[in-house]
Amino acid sequence: MSQNSISSKEKNWNRRQFLKWGLAASGVAGAAIAVPSIAQRLRLQPVRIPPPPQNIPLEGNNFNPMTILRDFDYGTVKSEGGRTVREFKVFAESTVIQLNSAISFISWNLNGRVPGPTLRATEGDLVRIIFDNQDGHSHSLHFHGTHPEAVDGVKPVRHGKQFVYEFDAEPSGVHLYHCHIAPVTRHISKGLYGMFIVDPPQGRPPADEMVLVMGGYDIDNDEHNELYAFNGLPNFYRDYPIPIYQNQLVRLYVLNMIEYDPVATFHIHANMFRVYRTGRNLKPDEETDVITMGTAERHILEFSYPYLGKYMFHPHQDLIAEHGCMGNFEVIPT
Numbered sequence: 001m002s003q004n005s006i007s008s009k010e011k012n013w014n015r016r017q018f019l020k021w022g023l024a025a026s027g028v029a030g031a032a033i034a035v036p037s038i039a040q041r042l043r044l045q046p047v048r049i050p051p052p053p054q055n056i057p058l059e060g061n062n063f064n065p066m067t068i069l070r071d072f073d074y075g076t077v078k079s080e081g082g083r084t085v086r087e088f089k090v091f092a093e094s095t096v097i098q099l100n101s102a103i104s105f106i107s108w109n110l111n112g113r114v115p116g117p118t119l120r121a122t123e124g125d126l127v128r129i130i131f132d133n134q135d136g137h138s139h140s141l142h143f144h145g146t147h148p149e150a151v152d153g154v155k156p157v158r159h160g161k162q163f164v165y166e167f168d169a170e171p172s173g174v175h176l177y178h179c180h181i182a183p184v185t186r187h188i189s190k191g192l193y194g195m196f197i198v199d200p201p202q203g204r205p206p207a208d209e210m211v212l213v214m215g216g217y218d219i220d221n222d223e224h225n226e227l228y229a230f231n232g233l234p235n236f237y238r239d240y241p242i243p244i245y246q247n248q249l250v251r252l253y254v255l256n257m258i259e260y261d262p263v264a265t266f267h268i269h270a271n272m273f274r275v276y277r278t279g280r281n282l283k284p285d286e287e288t289d290v291i292t293m294g295t296a297e298r299h300i301l302e303f304s305y306p307y308l309g310k311y312m313f314h315p316h317q318d319l320i321a322e323h324g325c326m327g328n329f330e331v332i333p334t
Contacts, residue, residue, distance in 0.1 A: 047206040050243035050332060059098040063113035065231040066240060069210045072197070073117040075127075084125045086169075090116065091132040092139045092179075092192065099227055099234055099324075105217055108135055108179075108190035114232040115213040115257065116194030119177070121169040123198050129165040133157045139187065142180035143196055144296070146170050154180045172200040174253050174279035174298045189218050189225075189259040191232075195298070197253060200282065207251035207302065208244060214266075214293075214315065214325055216258040225260050227324045228315075234324025237313075241328035246308055248334065252301040253279070256293040258320070265292045265316040268303065268329070276300035290316055305331040 052066045075086035090110050097107045097114065110116030121127050133139050140163075142153030147167035157163045178184075179192035195211055215232070216225035227234045244250055252273075256264050267290040274284035275291055279300040291299060305311065311329045314321035 047208055048245060048248065048334065049208050050245060053240055053243065056240055059101070061098055061233065062095070063232060065233050065236045066242075068113065068115070068118075068231045069212070069242065071118060071211075072120045072209075074120050080126070084122070085128060086121045086125050087128045087130065088117075088119055089130050089132070090141065092135045094135050097191075097232070099217060099229075103219060103227070105219065106190075108137065108139070108187065108192050110192060110194055114191035114215065115255075116177070116192070118195045118197065118211050118253075120197045120199065123170055123172040123201055125169045127165075127167055127169045130162065131157060131165060132162050133159055135159065137187075138181050139179045139192060140181055141165055141177050143167070143177045144175040145173075145196070145198065153177075156181050169198045171280065172198045174198075174255070174300055176255055176257070176296060176298060178257070178296075185223070185259045188257060189216060191215070193257045195253060195255050197279070202282075204251070204282065205249070207249040209251045209253070210242070211253045211255075212266075212313075212327075213255045214258050214264055216260060216320075217324075218260065223260055225258065225323075228258065228320045229324050230327055235326055237327025241310055241330035243330045243332055244305065245334045246331050247304050247306060249302060249304050252303075253298070254293070254301055255298040256295055258295060261295075261317070261320065263292055263294050263317075264320055264325070265290050266301070267314060267316045269312045270307070270309075271303050271305055271311065273301040273303040276302070305329065307331065308333060 056066060058064055075088040078085040092110055094106060094108055095112060097105045099105050107114055131141050136159055138156035138158050140153045140157050151165045151167050175196040177194055177196050179187040181187050195213060212230050215229050217227040218224060219226040230237055254266055258264050272287050272289050275286045277285045277299050308331050314326045
């Protein structure tokens with residue numbers, strides 16, 4: 001690789017810094033083979049993403065967790081007064097979710113899916129969310145991050161009404177949004193939540209990016225969860241593993257939205273991940289294979305798998321894992 005193809009900042013990266021990105025100790029040339037994503041970054045090439053599995057039965061549900069995994073909504077992009085504006089349309093409604101072959105659940109959701117759409121902007125953009133409440137209950141959208149009181153989302157938007165939330169996207173990091181109408185635990189546990197990503201202006205190195213949102217289902221309204229899920233459907237990724245390429249950098253945006261349980265951990269098998277807490281930094285805070293998250297806590301986790309095979313991921317609260325919050329990564333050859 002020509003030194004001219006690397007920026008002055010990248011020239012100053014030392015061997016330890018390369019290792020933090022998961023590169024082998026054999027140097028840049030060897031690392032480009034071991035971890036293709038870093039080589040792609042230096043050469044400005046796109047990241048390879050495996051095609052999703054086909055013919056997945058959805059049991060009558062109108063959303064697919066395999067699609068939700070890599071589905072980022074960047075909104076309708078406009079320019080107003082020299083600023084980038086990202087306009088999103090979000091609506092609330094009630095729909096029946098078939099959680100498994102025996103159990104259905106009446107969800108209150110956003111855009112017909114649980115979790116709601118993953119909204120994504122760049123720090124400094126003007127974000128405009130046009131919220132239509134088509135449900136029979138009053139709802140709202142409360143965004144985590146920084147914004148004026150007028151758009152804090154604690155005031156109810158009644159059935160058939162519309163409200164526009166408009167604010168600057170700041171600060172960069174991984175945030176969330178959810179309904180904030182009392183009882184908030186019930187509105188969230190019914191499915192009214194989603195992820196809000198604000199990218200730093202300089203961006204992040206290319207990676208296979210995915211969203212995993214942990215949620216719980218209180219089936220009998222006793223303020224206790226009977227089932228749990230990643231991205232809406234219990235055990236979906238257990239039955240339909242997520243394909244990832246060997247040695248490819250994976251960037252997981254993980255959010256815990258389980259109500260009624262005080263904490264949930266996230267653990268991957270046979271590997272370690274680098275933790276970027278709340279996605280606020282470009283340098284990792286730590287490296288581990290399990291992280292504890294309270295409700296509404298979220299992080300960026302980065303890793304790559306050097307070996308082929310099928311590897312579990314799940315909370316280390318076994319009850320939560322065994323009742324639906326279980327999945328697998330299927331590592332396939334590049």
